[in-house]
Amino acid sequence: MKDRKLKYFEIRVEGIVQGVGFRPFIFRLAKKSGLKGFVRNDTEGVLVGISCNKEQVENFIKKIYSDSPPLSLIKNISFKEFSHRSFKDFKVVKSELTLKKDTFIPPDTALCENCRSELFDMDNRRFHYPFTTCTHCGPRFSIITDIPYDREKTAMSPFLLCKDCRTEYEDPFNRRFHTEPTSCPVCGPKYFLKNKKGEIISDKIDEIISKTIEEIKKGSIIAIKGVGGFHLSGDAKSDEVVKKLRKRKKRPFKPFAVMVESKAIAEKIFQLSEKESSLLESKERPIVILKDKTRIMSEDIAPGLTFTGVMLPYSPFQMLLFNKMKKDTILIMTSGNISDEPIIFKEESLFDELGDIADLFITSNRDIIQQSDDSVMFIIKDTPVFIRRSRGFVPVPFFSKKTDKRFFAAGADLKNSFALAKEDKIFLSQYIGDLESPLTEAVFMRSVSHFKKIFDIEPEIYVSDMHPGYFSSKIADRLGKDKKSFKIQHHHAHIASVLEEHSEESHVIGVAFDGTGYGLDGNIWGGEFFVADKFEFKRVGHFSYFKLPGGEAAIKEVWRIGASLMFEAYGKDYNLKNNERNFVLELLKNSINSPLCCSVGRLFDGISSILGISDIISAEAEAAQLLEESALLAKIKRVFPVNIKKTDDKYILNTTDFVLGVTNLINEGLGRSDVSLAFHLSLVRSSVELIEKIREESGINKVALSGGVFQNRLLLSDFIEELEKARFEILLPKNVPFNDGCIALGQIAIAKELIK
Ligand code: ZN
Ligand code: ZN
Ligand code: FE
Numbered sequence: 001m002k003d004r005k006l007k008y009f010e011i012r013v014e015g016i017v018q019g020v021g022f023r024p025f026i027f028r029l030a031k032k033s034g035l036k037g038f039v040r041n042d043t044e045g046v047l048v049g050i051s052c053n054k055e056q057v058e059n060f061i062k063k064i065y066s067d068s069p070p071l072s073l074i075k076n077i078s079f080k081e082f083s084h085r086s087f088k089d090f091k092v093v094k095s096e097l098t099l100k101k102d103t104f105i106p107p108d109t110a111l112c113e114n115c116r117s118e119l120f121d122m123d124n125r126r127f128h129y130p131f132t133t134c135t136h137c138g139p140r141f142s143i144i145t146d147i148p149y150d151r152e153k154t155a156m157s158p159f160l161l162c163k164d165c166r167t168e169y170e171d172p173f174n175r176r177f178h179t180e181p182t183s184c185p186v187c188g189p190k191y192f193l194k195n196k197k198g199e200i201i202s203d204k205i206d207e208i209i210s211k212t213i214e215e216i217k218k219g220s221i222i223a224i225k226g227v228g229g230f231h232l233s234g235d236a237k238s239d240e241v242v243k244k245l246r247k248r249k250k251r252p253f254k255p256f257a258v259m260v261e262s263k264a265i266a267e268k269i270f271q272l273s274e275k276e277s278s279l280l281e282s283k284e285r286p287i288v289i290l291k292d293k294t295r296i297m298s299e300d301i302a303p304g305l306t307f308t309g310v311m312l313p314y315s316p317f318q319m320l321l322f323n324k325m326k327k328d329t330i331l332i333m334t335s336g337n338i339s340d341e342p343i344i345f346k347e348e349s350l351f352d353e354l355g356d357i358a359d360l361f362i363t364s365n366r367d368i369i370q371q372s373d374d375s376v377m378f379i380i381k382d383t384p385v386f387i388r389r390s391r392g393f394v395p396v397p398f399f400s401k402k403t404d405k406r407f408f409a410a411g412a413d414l415k416n417s418f419a420l421a422k423e424d425k426i427f428l429s430q431y432i433g434d435l436e437s438p439l440t441e442a443v444f445m446r447s448v449s450h451f452k453k454i455f456d457i458e459p460e461i462y463v464s465d466m467h468p469g470y471f472s473s474k475i476a477d478r479l480g481k482d483k484k485s486f487k488i489q490h491h492h493a494h495i496a497s498v499l500e501e502h503s504e505e506s507h508v509i510g511v512a513f514d515g516t517g518y519g520l521d522g523n524i525w526g527g528e529f530f531v532a533d534k535f536e537f538k539r540v541g542h543f544s545y546f547k548l549p550g551g552e553a554a555i556k557e558v559w560r561i562g563a564s565l566m567f568e569a570y571g572k573d574y575n576l577k578n579n580e581r582n583f584v585l586e587l588l589k590n591s592i593n594s595p596l597c598c599s600v601g602r603l604f605d606g607i608s609s610i611l612g613i614s615d616i617i618s619a620e621a622e623a624a625q626l627l628e629e630s631a632l633l634a635k636i637k638r639v640f641p642v643n644i645k646k647t648d649d650k651y652i653l654n655t656t657d658f659v660l661g662v663t664n665l666i667n668e669g670l671g672r673s674d675v676s677l678a679f680h681l682s683l684v685r686s687s688v689e690l691i692e693k694i695r696e697e698s699g700i701n702k703v704a705l706s707g708g709v710f711q712n713r714l715l716l717s718d719f720i721e722e723l724e725k726a727r728f729e730i731l732l733p734k735n736v737p738f739n740d741g742c743i744a745l746g747q748i749a750i751a752k753e754l755i756k
Contacts, residue, residue: 004053004054004055005053005054006051006052006053006084007051007052007053007054007057007081007082007083007084008037008049008050008051008081008082008083008084008085009048009049009050009051009052009057009079009080009081009082010047010048010049010079010080010082011047011048011049011050011057011060011061011064011077011078011079012044012045012046012047012076012077012078012079012080013045013046013047013048013064013074013076013077014044014045014074014075014076014077015045015072015073015074015075015076015104016071016072016073016104016105016106016396017041017045017046017072017073017074017104018041018045018046018104018105018106018147018148018149019071019105019106019135019140019144019149019180020069020070020071020072020106020135020136021069021071021072021135021136021177021178021179022046022068022069022072023039023040023041023046023092023177023178024092024135024172024173024177024178025067025068025069026039026046026048026064027039027090027092027172027177028172028173029060029063029064029067030048030050030060030090031090031172033056033059033060033063035050035051035052035056035060035090036050036051036086036087036088036089036090037049037050037051037087037090037091038087038090038091038092038093039090039091039092039093040092040093040094040095041095041148041149041150042095042148043147043148043456045104048060049085049087050090051084051085051086051087054081057079061077061079064077065077069135069136070136070283071106071109071135071136071137071283073104073396075399092172092178095148095150104395104396104397105140105141105144105147105149105395105454106140106141107140107141107284107391107392107393107394107395107396108138108139108140108141108142108227108228108372108391108392109136109137109138109140109283109284109314109392110137110282110283110284110285110312110314110315110392111132111133111137111138111314111315111316111319112134112136112137112283114134114136114175115132115133115134115137115138115316116316116319118132119132119316119319119320120323125164125184125185126184126185128205128206128320129184129185129188129205129316130191130205130315130316130317130320130364131181131183131188131189131316131364131366132184132316133179133181133182133183134175134176134179134182135175135176135177135178135179136175137283138181139181139227140181141370141372141394141395142227142228142368142369142370142371142372142391143155143156143181143366143367143368143369144369144370144454145157145369146453146454147454147456149180150180151180151181154180154181154369155181155366155367155368155369156180156181156183156188156189156366159183159187159188159189159366160187161182161183161187162184162186162187164184164186165182165183165184165186165187168182169182189364189365189366190203190205190364190365191203191205191208191225191317191362191363191364192208192362192363192364192365193207193208193211193212193360193361193362194360194361194362194363195360195361196351196355196358196359196360196361197351198351198361201360205320208362209320209321209324210324212224212321212360212362213321213324213325215359215360216233216234216235216325216331217235219234219235219238219240219241219244220234220359220360221233221234221241221244221245221248221357221358221359221360222234222358222359222360222361222362223336223344223350223354223357223358223360223361223362224317224318224321224362225317225362225363225364225368226315226317226318227314227315227368227372227391228343228345228368228370228371228372228373228374228390228391228430229335229336229343229344229345229368229371229372229373230335230336230343230344230345230350230354231333231334231335231336232245232249232332232333232334232335232336232354232357232358233259233331233332233333233334234331234332235329235330235331235332236256236258236297236298236301236330236331236332237296237297237298237330238298239298239299239300241298241332242256242298242300242301242332243298243300245332245334245357246300248356248357249334249337249338249339249357250338250339251339251618251619252303252618252619253303253617253618253619253622254618254619254622255301255302255303255305255307255308255309256301256302256309256332256333256334257287257308257309257310257311257332257333257334257374257376258297258301258308258309258310258311258330258331258332258333259310259311259312259313259318259322259330259331259333260310260312260322260329260330260331261312261313261322261323261325261327261329262312263277263280263281263312265327265328266280266290266310266312268294268328269292269293269294269296269297269328269330270290270291270292270293270294270308270310271290271291271292271293272290273379273382275379275382275384276288276290276379279377279379279384280310280311280312281312282392283392284375284391284392284393285311285312285314285374285392286311286374286375286376286377286391286392286393287309287310287311287374287375287376287377288309288310288311288377288378288379289307289308289309289310289376289377289378289387290307290308290309290310291306291307292306292307292308296330297330301332304626304629305625305626305629306629306632309376311333311374317362333374335373335374336353336354336357336358337353338353338354338357340433340434340437341353341433341437341439341440342371342432342433342437342439342440342443343371343372343373345368345371346367346368347363350363369450370430370447370450371430371443371447372390372391372394372430372431373388373390373391373430373431374388374390374391375388375389375390375391375392375393375431376388378713380713380716380717380720381717381720383732385711385716385732385733385737385738386733386735386736386737386741387711387737387739388415388431388737388741389417389428389430389431389735389736389737389741390430390431391430393735394428394429394430395427395428395429395430395451395454395455397425397426397427397428398425398426398427398428398500398501398735398745399424399425399426400421400424400425400426400500400748400749400752401424401752402423402424403421403422403423403424403752403755404423405422405460405461405752405755406420406421406422406457406458406459406460406461407419407420407421407422407459407460407461407462407463407748407751407752408420408448408457408459408461408462408463408476408479408480409421409463409464409476409743409744409745409747409748409751410462410463410464410465410472410473410475410476410744410747411432411464411465411472411740411741411743411744411747412465412470412472412490412493412740412743412744413434413435413436413465413467413470413471413472413740414434414435414515414620414739414740415431415433415434415708415737415739415740415741416431416432416433416434416435416440416444416472416740416741416744417429417430417431417432417741417743417744418432418444418447418448418451418472418744419744419745419747419748420448420451420452420455420457420459421457421748421752422455422457426500426745426748427451427455427457428736428744428745429447429448429451429744430447431741432444432447435470435471435472435475436471441471441475444475445475448479459479459480459483460483460484461480461483461484461485461486461751461755462476462477462479462480462483462484462485462486463476463485463486463487463488463747463748463750463751464476464477464485464486464487464488464747465487465488465489465490465493465517465518465743465747466487466488466489466490466518467490467517467518468518470518473487484755486747486750486751486754488746488747488750488751489517489518489519489520489537490517490518490525490743491510491512491514491517491525491526491528491530491537491706491707492510492530492532492537492746492750493742493743493746493747493750494510494512494514494517494706494707494742494743494746495508495510495512495530495532495537495704495706495746496532496534496746496747496749496750497706497733497736497742497743497745497746497749498510498704498705498706498731498732498733498742498746499532499533499534499704499731499749500534500745500746500748500749501733501734501735501736501745502704502731502734504533504534504702504704504731505533505534506533506702507531507532507533507698507700508531508532508533508700508702508703508704508731509529509530509531509540509691509694509695509698509700509702509703509704510528510529510530510531510532510537510703510704510706511528511529511530511687511691511703511704511705511706511707512526512528512530512705512706512707513526513527513528513600513601513707513708513709513710514526514599514600514601514706514707514708514709514739514740515599515601515602515620515621515708515709516555516597516599516601516602517599520539523545523595523596523597523598524548524595524596524597524598524599524602525542525597525598525599526597526598526599526600526601526602526707526709527542527543527598527599527600527603527653528541528542528598528707529541529542529651529687529690529691529694531694531698531700533753534749534750534752534753535750535753535754539650540649540650540651540694540697540698541650541651541652541653541690541693541694542598542650542652542653543598543599543600543603543652543653543655544598544645544652544653544654544655544656545596545597545598545655546561546564546565546568546596546597546598546602546603546606546655547564547568547587547588547591547594547595547596547597548560548561548564548594548595548596548597548602549563549564549584549587549588549593549594550584550587550593550594551593551594551595554602554605555602555605556616556617556618557615557616558605558606558608558609558614558615558616558617558623559581559609559614559615559616560584561602561603561605561606561609562605562606562607562608562609562610563576563581563584563585563588563609564584564588564594564606565603565606565607565610565655565656565658565659566610566659566663567585567588568655568656568659569656569659569660569663598655600683600707600709601621601624601707601708601709603655603658604623604624604627604709604712605617605623605624606659607627607658607659607662607676607679608623608624608626608627609623610659610662610663611627611630611662611666611672611675611676612672613626613627613630613672613676614626614627621708621711624709624712625712627676627679628676628680628712628713628714628715630672630673630676631673631676631677631679631680631714632673632714633673634671634673634674634676634677634678635671635673635674636670636671636674636677637677637678637681638665638670638674638677638678638681639678639681639682639685640657640660640661640662640664640665640678640682641657641661641682642654642657642658642661642682642683642685642686643657644686644689644690644693646693651690651693651694653686653687653690657686658679658682658683661678661679661682662675662678662679665678677714680712680714680715680718681718683715684715684718684719684722685722687719688719688722688723688726691703691723691726691728692726695728701727701728701729702728702729702730702731703723703728703729703730703731704730704731704732705719705730705731705732705733705738706733706738706742707738707739708737708738708739708740709738710738711737711738711739720732
C-alpha cells in the first residue's frame with residue numbers, strides 16, 4: 001500500500017548547485033507538480049522544503065536528477081521526513097548561514113548562445129553590453145569572494161541592480177532569475193580604454209572596440225582584461241608585431257596562443273578533427289593544440305613548430321571585438337605577464353608590470369578576485385589531455401574516498417597547482433606557475449588562503465615533495481609548522497595521481513618519464529618504472545644514470561648533456577668541436593658538480609643537442625619539442641637495439657645505447673628527421689620490453705603513465721599503441737596533466753593512504 005499521508009520533507013541537494021540556476025529550476029518544478037514549500041541556498045548546497053506524500057517526494061527527486069540545469073553537478077540528494085507543515089505557496093527564500101560551509105563554486109564558463117544573440121540584437125537592452133551573463137553562463141570562480149554564493153559575495157557587489165534587472169532577477173520564469181552577477185548598461189560595470197599613463201581615452205564600448213581594431217591594424221600590442229586576467233593581444237599574422245611582443249615579453253621560444261572568431265574560421269586555418277572542434281567550442285573554451293595547415297600566421301607565433309594553441313572567444317568583449325574585424329583575423333591571446341611570471345589580473349600592478357609591453361590597455365571596473373590562465377589541452381586518439389588545467393575547469397572537485405582528516409598538498413615547484421582536501425573531495429587549484437619567482441610565490445600564498453576560505457578547510461596534514469630544495473616543500477613546512485606532515489617522492493605522486501583518478505586500489509606498473517624529480521638515492525630521477533599503489537612503490541626499473549655537467553646549468557645549456565652522453569659512449573676519444581666547451585669534459589672526468597640523473601626529459605635534451613637541433617634553450621621542453629617536430633618529418637622508420645640489464649632487483653635501460661643508436665644512424669647517412677624518429681621508436685620499444693619483463697615477474701597487467709615527457713604526442717601515441725599490442729591495460733591521466741600539474745592530487749592520494 002502506498003503511503004499517501006501528507007508530511008513535510010526536507011530535500012538536501014549537494015554538488016555544484018549554486019549560481020547555476022538551481023533554485024529557479026526547483027521553483028518551476030514545484031509549480032509544475034503543484035507542490036508548496038520553499039527552496040533556499042545555504043552553505044551545504046540547496047535545501048528544499050515541501051509538503052507532500054512519500055511518493056510525490058520520490059518522484060520530485062527523480063525529476064531533480066533527470067532535468068537539472070546544464071552547469072550543475074549533483075553529488076548527492078538526501079531527504080528527511082517531518083510531521084506535516086502547511087505552506088501558502090512555493091517560495092524562493094533568502095540564503096541563510098548555517099554552521100557547515102560545504103558547497104561548490106562553479107567554474108567560469110563561456111557566454112551562452114542566448115546571451116550571445118542578445119549581445120548582437122539591436123533591440124535588446126543589452127546590445128553590445130560586455131558584461132552580459134545569465135544563469136547558464138559567465139564568470140563565477142573568478143569573481144566569487146566567499147560563500148554562500150550571493151551577489152554581495154562577488155565582485156559585482158558594488159553595482160546595485162537597476163529596476164529592470166531587479167525585475168528579471170526576481171522573476172522565476174526569467175533566464176536571469178537569481179543570476180547573482182547579472183547587470184546591464186544602466187547599472188553594471190564598464191570597460192575603459194586607457195593609455196600607458198592610465199588616463200581614460202574612452203569609456204564607450206563601441207568606441208573602445210573601433211579604436212582597438214584601429215590600433216591592432218597599426219601593429220600595436222593591446223592588454224585586454226579577460227575573465228581570469230589580462231591578455232596581451234595583437235595581429236598574429238604580422239612578423240613585426242610577433243617579434244616585438246617576443247622581445248618585450250622576454251619570451252624567445254614558447255609559443256603564443258591565438259584566438260579566431262569561430263570554428264568555421266579555425267577549420268580553414270588548422271587541421272581540425274571532430275573531437276578537436278567540439279573541445280574548441282565547449283563551454284570551458286580551452287586552448288586546443290592544433291596543427292597549422294596554412295602557415296598564414298607569422299612563423300614566430302610558434303618558432304620551429306607546426307602546432308599552435310588555438311581558442312575561440314568566450315567573453316562578450318572578445319566576441320564584440322571579433323565581430324567588427326575581418327573574418328579571417330587571427331589575434332595573439334597570450335597571458336599578460338613577463339616571461340614566466342604570473343598572469344596580471346589587478347589594475348594596481350597593470351601599468352607597472354605591462355607598461356613596457358602593451359601600447360594600450362583595456363580595463364574594467366569589475367575586479368577579478370581569483371586569477372586563472374587559459375586551460376590548455378590536446379586530443380590524442382580521440383581522448384582529451386590536459387597540459388594546463390585552469391579556467392573553465394577549476395574549482396570542480398575530484399571525488400575521492402571519504403576521510404575525516406583535512407589535507408593540504410603543496411604540489412611541485414614547476415607548473416604548480418596545490419590542493420586542499422576534506423571528506424570525499426579534493427580541490428585542485430588552478431595553474432599557479434613556477435614557484436622560483438617571488439611574484440608567483442605571492443600568488444600561491446594568496447590563492448591558498450582563498451581556497452581555505454571558500455572551501456572552509458583548515459588543514460591538519462601538510463603534504464609536499466621530498467626534494468629538500470623545493471620552494472613548495474619549504475612553504476608547506478612553514479604553513480604546517482607543528483602539524484603532521486608527509487614528504488612524498490615525486491614520481492610516486494605522478495603515478496598516484498593516475499591511480500586516484502581511476503579509483504585504482506591495487507598495484508600497477510607505473511611509468512613516470514619527466515624532467516626532474518628528487519630520488520630516494522639523492523640522484524635526479526625521471527626515467528622510472530615502478531610497481532606501485534597509492535600507499536607504496538618499488539623502483540623495479542630505470543634508465544641508467546648519466547651526468548649533468550654543471551648541474552642546473554645543463555638544464556638551459558643542453559649541449560652540456562649532449563657532451564656528457566657522447567663522453568659516456570665514446571670515452572677518451574671524444575672531444576667537443578667547440579674548444580671553449582671542452583672544460584665540461586674535465587667536469588665529467590673528475591665528477592665535479594656533475595649530479596647523476598636518469599631523466600628521460602634530459603635524455604631528450606641531450607639527443608636533441610647531439611642531432612644539432614638544440615644548443616641553448618629558453619623554455620622548458622624546447623629541445624624535446626623540436627626533436628619531436630623533426631621526427632614528424634621522417635620518411636624512414638628504423639629501430640635500433642637498446643640493452644636491458646638485470647641487476648639484483650632492477651632492470652636498467654642502457655642510456656648509452658640510445659647515443660650509439662643515434663650516432664650509428666647518422667654515420668649510416670640517415671637524415672636528422674629519420675634519426676629523431678628512430679630515437680622515439682626505440683625508446684618506446686625498449687621501454688615496453690622492460691614493462692613486459694616486469695609483467696612476467698609480477699603478474700601485473702595494468703600500466704599507468706605519467707610525467708611531462710608524455711606531452712610529446714608522437715611518443716605518447718606510439719607508447720599507447722605498443723602497450724595495446726602487448727595487451728596491457730593502460731591508465732592515463734584524465735582531468736590532470738601529465739606534467740607536474742598532477743603532483744598535488746597524487747600527494748593527497750598518497751597521504752590519505754599513509755594516515756590510515
Ligand atoms: Zn547566458
Ligand atoms: Zn541593470
Ligand atoms: Fe614531474
